[in-house]
Amino acid sequence: MTIDPAILFGTPTPRVDGVAKVTGAARYGSDEPLASPAFACLVTSDIARGRITGFDLGAAKAVPGVLDILTHDTVGNQVKTPPGPDGGPTPTTLESDRIWHDGQIIAIVVANTFEAATEAVSRVRVSTVSEPPTASFDSPGTEVKAVAAARNGSAPKEDQTAKKAAADAAFAVAPVKVDARYATPPQHHNPMELFTTTCSWDGPKLTIYEPSQFMWGLKSAVARQLGIDPSDVRTVSRFVGGAFGSRGNVTSRTAWVALAAKRLGRPIKLVPTRAQGFTIATFRAETRQHVRLSATADGKLTSVFHEGWEVSSRPSSYKVAGNKATSRLYAAPSIATAVNVVHADRATPGFMRAPAETPYMFALESAMDELSYMLNMDPIELRRVNDTQTDPVSGLSFSSRLLMPCFDQAAEKFGWKQRNPKPGSMQDGAWLVGYGCATSFYPNNIGPAAARISLMASGRANVAMAAHELGTGAYTTIAITAAHALGLKVVDVAVQLGDSDLPPVPAAGGSNNAASTTHAVVKACEEVRRRLAEAAVAAEDSPFHGADPATLTLVEGRLQNANGQSEPLSRAVPRTGGRLEVYAENLPAGLPASAMAQLYDGRAMMSRGDSRKDVTAYAFGAHCVEVRVHSLTREIRVPRVVSAFASGHIINPTTARSQYMGGIIWGISSALHEATEVDPASARLINTNLADYMVPVNADIPSIEIIMVPEDDRRVNPLGVKGIGEIGIVGMNAAVANAVFHATGKRLRELPLRAEHLL
Amino acid sequence: MRPFSYARAPDLSQAVRLGQHTGQGQTDAPVQFLAGGTTLYDLMKLDVMVPEHVIDLTPLRGGHASITPSADGLRLGAFARMAQVAAHPVVRADYPVLAESLQLAASAQIRNMATLGGNVLQRTRCTYFRDPSWAACNKRNPGSGCAAVDGFNRNHAVLGTNASCIAQYPGDWAVALMALEAEIDLVGPLGARHLPFASLHRSADKQPHLETNLRPGEVITAFFIPATAYAQRSVYVKVRDRASYEFAIASAAVALEMDGDIVRQVRIGLGGMAYRPWRAHNAETMLTGKPLTDAAAEAAGQAAMEGAVGRGQNDYKIALGRQTIMRALMQAKAMPAPSRKA
CATH class of the missing domain: 3.30.365.10 (Aldehyde oxidase/xanthine dehydrogenase, molybdopterin binding domain)
Structure with a gap:
C-alpha cells in the first residue's frame, strides 16, 4: 500500500448523508416502496416453557382483511431453523409446537392492512401446556456447563487447571488481594428502528429489505433456511436505524416472512412492536463473575483469576467469554480464567456493543479499583504500575498501546488532581461527589x-x-x-x-x-x-x-x-x-x-486483534468520571466525563467523536439505568418497552469531553486504522461504580447502580 | 388496537349524557372519556383498554381551561394543560409545589397535551396491569389475583396497599393537591358536586379495579386550591432513577408555615410509594408547634412511613420515603418566608 494514511484521514467532515437523514429522505428497510404489500404481525408466546396444544383462529380469521395465518400446524418444517449467534443450535419457532422462551414467535398473521393484522393478533387464541420454567441464575432447573473461553465453544486449547493452581498459589501468598463477585443484568439493544422485515418475490428471486449488519450473511443464511440458491436472494438495507450487534446474525422472522410472501404471492411487510423486539432478536445475557487479584505491596499484580457465568437458552452455548480480553490487559505473572454457560428457559443471547468487554471489564476494572484502595494507591497509578507493552497471555508485543498517555491526558483535562482519595470526603451542598476512572480497550479486527x-x-x-x-x-x-x-x-x-x-x-x-x-x-x-x-x-x-x-x-x-x-x-x-x-x-x-x-458464501472470517500470530492488536482508552449522590435520597447522577482514546488513525473526527460519545453514554446507561427484568416465577420479561426499560435522557448527560490521542500504528494494519465502534462503552460502567464508591464509601458490585443500594 | 366509535361532546351536558356508561372509569367500561389522550391512547394501544365508544371532551376546553387566581385561592379549569399551569407566574410564585410537580412530570410533549383532570386520573404504571398477557391482575380483571405481589415489584407501593393490589399511584400533581388541601368540581348526570380532592381516589379495598369515587358520567370540571401561607412556602421533591421523563420512586410535597423557628402549619403529600395520592397526617401533627430540626424531620419521615409494607424489591421505599420527606422538609425550611400572612 503506497498511499499515506496521513493524506487520507483526519479531516473533520460532516456526514454526507446527514441531510437525507434529518429530512426523512434516507430510506430504511420498511420505507422501501412496494406495490400492494400485505402486512404481517407476530403472535408471540406468553409462557416461557411448554408446548402448544392448539390454536383457535376463528375470531382472528373473521377480522375483515385477514389473508393468512402461519402456525407450526400449517407451515411446520418448511423453513430450517437459523443458526444461533455462535453458529450452533438455537430455539425453534414455527418449526414445532415447542415453546422455549417468553415472547417466542408462535404464529404470523397476514392481512391487507396493518390495523387488521394487529386486531387479528389480539383475537388469536392459543392453548398451551406449560412446564415450570427456569428464569435465571438462582432459579431451580438451570443447567451449568463449564466451557472454554474459545470463541467457538470448542474444547479448551490449553489446560486452565495448571494455570488456576499457579494463580491460587500466587494469590495465597500475596500481601494484598481482592476476592470479589460481581453481577451484570440482561440488557436489550433497543435500536430506534424496529426489527422489520419486508419480503418480495419476483418468480424465483427473493428480495429482503431488512436492517442488517451483514448483507451477504443474511442473504446466504436465509437462502439456506429456505433451501434456495443464494444467488436468487438479494438483501437491501441502505440505512440501518441502529444495530449495536442486534442485527449481526439472521433471526427466525426473516425466512418466515419470505415464506408467507411466497404463499400469498404478494410482498409482505412486517413491523414488529417494540415489546417484540425484546424477544425475537438477541440480547446481552446477565452475568455473574468472580475476580481474584493479588499484588505486591507496591501494587504489582502477582495473579489474576477471572471466572464468568453467562445465561443462555436451553439449546445454545453462545457466550461472550470476556475474560479472554480482560486476562491480557495488565502484566501479571499468573493468569487463569474460566467460563460457564448457564442454560435457562430464555431466548438465545447475542452480540451487544462490546459484547465481551462491557460486562467483563465491569468486574475487572471494579476489582482494580478495590485493589487501589487496599494499596492506598491512586487508581491511575495502579494501572501505570501494571502497564505493559507485551500481551501477558500470548507473550506477543502489542501493535501499539498508549494506555497511560490516555490516562494522563484524560486526568489532566478532568482535574483528577483535585480528587481527595478518601471515600466520602468530597461534597457540594447536599450532593456527595465522587471521581472514578477505568481502563477501556478493544481488539482491532x-x-x-x-x-x-x-x-x-x-x-x-x-x-x-x-x-x-x-x-x-x-x-x-x-x-x-x-x-x-x-x-x-x-x-x-x-x-x-x-x-x-x-x-x-x-x-x-x-x-x-x-x-x-x-x-x-x-x-x-x-x-x-x-x-x-x-x-x-x-x-x-x-x-x-x-x-x-x-x-x-x-x-x-x-x-x-x-x-x-x-x-x-x-x-x-x-x-x-x-x-x-x-x-x-x-x-x-x-x-x-x-x-x-x-x-x-456469507461467512466472515476475521483477523482478530486478540488471536494474531504476529502482534496483539488493541485500541486503548481511559475514562474519568464525576458522579454525584444525594446525601439524603441517594440518586446517582453523572455530571461530567472526560475520556481519552488512542485508536490509530481517525478517519473522520466528526463522526468519531459522536461514536465515542455514544459508547460513553451507553456505558453510563449500563451503569445506572439499563436492566431487563425477568419475572422469577414465569421467566417472562417485565419491562419490554422504552418507558420501563430505562435509558438516559438528555438531562442525564450534561458534559462529555473526548480526547483523541494521536497514534500512528502500521503494525495493526497498513492504514493504521483501529475500530472505534465499541471502545467508548468499555469500562465506563466500572468507572461510574468506582466513582460511586469514592463518593459514598460503598462498593456496589451489581449493575445497575441504584438509589436503594446506597440508602 | 380494536375498532371503536368516536364522538365529540360539544358541551358539558352532552358530555354527561354521552358518558352515562363510563361506569366508574374502570378499564373495562365500554365508554371512555378522552381529554388529552396521553393515558387512554397508550392503554388502548396496549390492549389494556378496549372501549367500544370514545367520547372526546376536547370542546370543553373552551369553557373549562382557565387559570383564575384570587385572594381566596386558585381556580383551575380541569381542561387546562399541564404545561400551561406549570408556566403560570402566579402559580409559580404563590403555589410553587403545584408548578414544580407539573414541571417535573412526564415529558414536554406530554405536558403540552395532558389536561389537569386527566392527570389526576392517570392509571398505575404497574407492568402487570399494563400488559394484558398477564392473567393475574385484580385491577384489570377483578378476582384474577395479583402477579406483582410475588413478582417484579421494585416500583410498587408500600403505603395503603393490601394483598389484592400493590400498584402505586404514579402521578405528581395529585401529591401536591393533597398537600394543599385542594377541592374539585364535578358535573354528572345527577348534577354538580364539590368534593375535597382527598376523597376523589378510593383507598385500597377488595376492589382495586375501582380507583375513584367518580359516579358514572361524571366529569371533573375544576380544581380549587385555597390561598394559604404554607402554599407559598412549598416544594416538591421527586426522587427518580433518571434526571427527567421518569416516574418517582418516591416523592414528597411539603407546604410549610413557620413562626420563627417553630412550625405553625405543615402539609405533607407523598407519591411514588403509595396506592393512592397520600397525605402524611401523623407526620404533620408531630411537627406542628415544634422547631423544625433535622431530627424532627427524620422522626416525621419515620412516622409517615409507619404501616408501610414492603414486598421484597420495594422494601427500600420505606427508608427512601423517610429520607425524601426529610429532604423536602429541609428544602421548604430553607425557602424565604412568604409574603402572605396566615
Missing part, C-alpha cells in the same frame, strides 16, 4: 472485503460495496477514503452501500467495519491510479509519455508527477475507456486465501 470504484472523465467517482451504515457514518468514511485516495473532493464521490448485489464486506461488528472497508477502497483506488498512470505513460499525447507510472499520483482532480506537471482526469480517464471501473478485493495479512471465498 479486520476482515476481507471487496469494493467497486468507477471513475468518470468528469472527475466524479462512484464507490459501491455492501457495507453497512448503522448510524456510524460509514457513507462518509468511505467517501472520505475514496476522495482522498483519488485526489477528489468528498462531494465528488457517490457511495452506494447496503445491498447484497454490491461487492461483499464482513459483518459490521467487532469494530472491524472502518478497517475492512477502507483497505478495500484504498486497494481499488490504487488500481485506478495504476491504470490511469499506465495508460498515460503509454500515450504519446500525454505529458507523462514514457515516464515511470509509479511516479504519478492523483491530486486535485488531476494526474500529476513529482515535478508538478499534470493533466486533468478529463484527458486521463478516456484513455482507459469510457469510464474506469475497478473491482478490488482486500485480504488482510494473516488470513488464508479461502477467507475471501468464504465471504462470498
Whole structure:
C-alpha cells in the first residue's frame, strides 16, 4: 500500500448523508416502496416453557382483511431453523409446537392492512401446556456447563487447571488481594428502528429489505433456511436505524416472512412492536463473575483469576467469554480464567456493543479499583504500575498501546488532581461527589472485503460495496477514503452501500467495519491510479509519455508527477475507456486465501486483534468520571466525563467523536439505568418497552469531553486504522461504580447502580 | 388496537349524557372519556383498554381551561394543560409545589397535551396491569389475583396497599393537591358536586379495579386550591432513577408555615410509594408547634412511613420515603418566608 494514511484521514467532515437523514429522505428497510404489500404481525408466546396444544383462529380469521395465518400446524418444517449467534443450535419457532422462551414467535398473521393484522393478533387464541420454567441464575432447573473461553465453544486449547493452581498459589501468598463477585443484568439493544422485515418475490428471486449488519450473511443464511440458491436472494438495507450487534446474525422472522410472501404471492411487510423486539432478536445475557487479584505491596499484580457465568437458552452455548480480553490487559505473572454457560428457559443471547468487554471489564476494572484502595494507591497509578507493552497471555508485543498517555491526558483535562482519595470526603451542598476512572480497550479486527470504484472523465467517482451504515457514518468514511485516495473532493464521490448485489464486506461488528472497508477502497483506488498512470505513460499525447507510472499520483482532480506537471482526469480517464471501473478485493495479512471465498458464501472470517500470530492488536482508552449522590435520597447522577482514546488513525473526527460519545453514554446507561427484568416465577420479561426499560435522557448527560490521542500504528494494519465502534462503552460502567464508591464509601458490585443500594 | 366509535361532546351536558356508561372509569367500561389522550391512547394501544365508544371532551376546553387566581385561592379549569399551569407566574410564585410537580412530570410533549383532570386520573404504571398477557391482575380483571405481589415489584407501593393490589399511584400533581388541601368540581348526570380532592381516589379495598369515587358520567370540571401561607412556602421533591421523563420512586410535597423557628402549619403529600395520592397526617401533627430540626424531620419521615409494607424489591421505599420527606422538609425550611400572612 503506497498511499499515506496521513493524506487520507483526519479531516473533520460532516456526514454526507446527514441531510437525507434529518429530512426523512434516507430510506430504511420498511420505507422501501412496494406495490400492494400485505402486512404481517407476530403472535408471540406468553409462557416461557411448554408446548402448544392448539390454536383457535376463528375470531382472528373473521377480522375483515385477514389473508393468512402461519402456525407450526400449517407451515411446520418448511423453513430450517437459523443458526444461533455462535453458529450452533438455537430455539425453534414455527418449526414445532415447542415453546422455549417468553415472547417466542408462535404464529404470523397476514392481512391487507396493518390495523387488521394487529386486531387479528389480539383475537388469536392459543392453548398451551406449560412446564415450570427456569428464569435465571438462582432459579431451580438451570443447567451449568463449564466451557472454554474459545470463541467457538470448542474444547479448551490449553489446560486452565495448571494455570488456576499457579494463580491460587500466587494469590495465597500475596500481601494484598481482592476476592470479589460481581453481577451484570440482561440488557436489550433497543435500536430506534424496529426489527422489520419486508419480503418480495419476483418468480424465483427473493428480495429482503431488512436492517442488517451483514448483507451477504443474511442473504446466504436465509437462502439456506429456505433451501434456495443464494444467488436468487438479494438483501437491501441502505440505512440501518441502529444495530449495536442486534442485527449481526439472521433471526427466525426473516425466512418466515419470505415464506408467507411466497404463499400469498404478494410482498409482505412486517413491523414488529417494540415489546417484540425484546424477544425475537438477541440480547446481552446477565452475568455473574468472580475476580481474584493479588499484588505486591507496591501494587504489582502477582495473579489474576477471572471466572464468568453467562445465561443462555436451553439449546445454545453462545457466550461472550470476556475474560479472554480482560486476562491480557495488565502484566501479571499468573493468569487463569474460566467460563460457564448457564442454560435457562430464555431466548438465545447475542452480540451487544462490546459484547465481551462491557460486562467483563465491569468486574475487572471494579476489582482494580478495590485493589487501589487496599494499596492506598491512586487508581491511575495502579494501572501505570501494571502497564505493559507485551500481551501477558500470548507473550506477543502489542501493535501499539498508549494506555497511560490516555490516562494522563484524560486526568489532566478532568482535574483528577483535585480528587481527595478518601471515600466520602468530597461534597457540594447536599450532593456527595465522587471521581472514578477505568481502563477501556478493544481488539482491532479486520476482515476481507471487496469494493467497486468507477471513475468518470468528469472527475466524479462512484464507490459501491455492501457495507453497512448503522448510524456510524460509514457513507462518509468511505467517501472520505475514496476522495482522498483519488485526489477528489468528498462531494465528488457517490457511495452506494447496503445491498447484497454490491461487492461483499464482513459483518459490521467487532469494530472491524472502518478497517475492512477502507483497505478495500484504498486497494481499488490504487488500481485506478495504476491504470490511469499506465495508460498515460503509454500515450504519446500525454505529458507523462514514457515516464515511470509509479511516479504519478492523483491530486486535485488531476494526474500529476513529482515535478508538478499534470493533466486533468478529463484527458486521463478516456484513455482507459469510457469510464474506469475497478473491482478490488482486500485480504488482510494473516488470513488464508479461502477467507475471501468464504465471504462470498456469507461467512466472515476475521483477523482478530486478540488471536494474531504476529502482534496483539488493541485500541486503548481511559475514562474519568464525576458522579454525584444525594446525601439524603441517594440518586446517582453523572455530571461530567472526560475520556481519552488512542485508536490509530481517525478517519473522520466528526463522526468519531459522536461514536465515542455514544459508547460513553451507553456505558453510563449500563451503569445506572439499563436492566431487563425477568419475572422469577414465569421467566417472562417485565419491562419490554422504552418507558420501563430505562435509558438516559438528555438531562442525564450534561458534559462529555473526548480526547483523541494521536497514534500512528502500521503494525495493526497498513492504514493504521483501529475500530472505534465499541471502545467508548468499555469500562465506563466500572468507572461510574468506582466513582460511586469514592463518593459514598460503598462498593456496589451489581449493575445497575441504584438509589436503594446506597440508602 | 380494536375498532371503536368516536364522538365529540360539544358541551358539558352532552358530555354527561354521552358518558352515562363510563361506569366508574374502570378499564373495562365500554365508554371512555378522552381529554388529552396521553393515558387512554397508550392503554388502548396496549390492549389494556378496549372501549367500544370514545367520547372526546376536547370542546370543553373552551369553557373549562382557565387559570383564575384570587385572594381566596386558585381556580383551575380541569381542561387546562399541564404545561400551561406549570408556566403560570402566579402559580409559580404563590403555589410553587403545584408548578414544580407539573414541571417535573412526564415529558414536554406530554405536558403540552395532558389536561389537569386527566392527570389526576392517570392509571398505575404497574407492568402487570399494563400488559394484558398477564392473567393475574385484580385491577384489570377483578378476582384474577395479583402477579406483582410475588413478582417484579421494585416500583410498587408500600403505603395503603393490601394483598389484592400493590400498584402505586404514579402521578405528581395529585401529591401536591393533597398537600394543599385542594377541592374539585364535578358535573354528572345527577348534577354538580364539590368534593375535597382527598376523597376523589378510593383507598385500597377488595376492589382495586375501582380507583375513584367518580359516579358514572361524571366529569371533573375544576380544581380549587385555597390561598394559604404554607402554599407559598412549598416544594416538591421527586426522587427518580433518571434526571427527567421518569416516574418517582418516591416523592414528597411539603407546604410549610413557620413562626420563627417553630412550625405553625405543615402539609405533607407523598407519591411514588403509595396506592393512592397520600397525605402524611401523623407526620404533620408531630411537627406542628415544634422547631423544625433535622431530627424532627427524620422522626416525621419515620412516622409517615409507619404501616408501610414492603414486598421484597420495594422494601427500600420505606427508608427512601423517610429520607425524601426529610429532604423536602429541609428544602421548604430553607425557602424565604412568604409574603402572605396566615
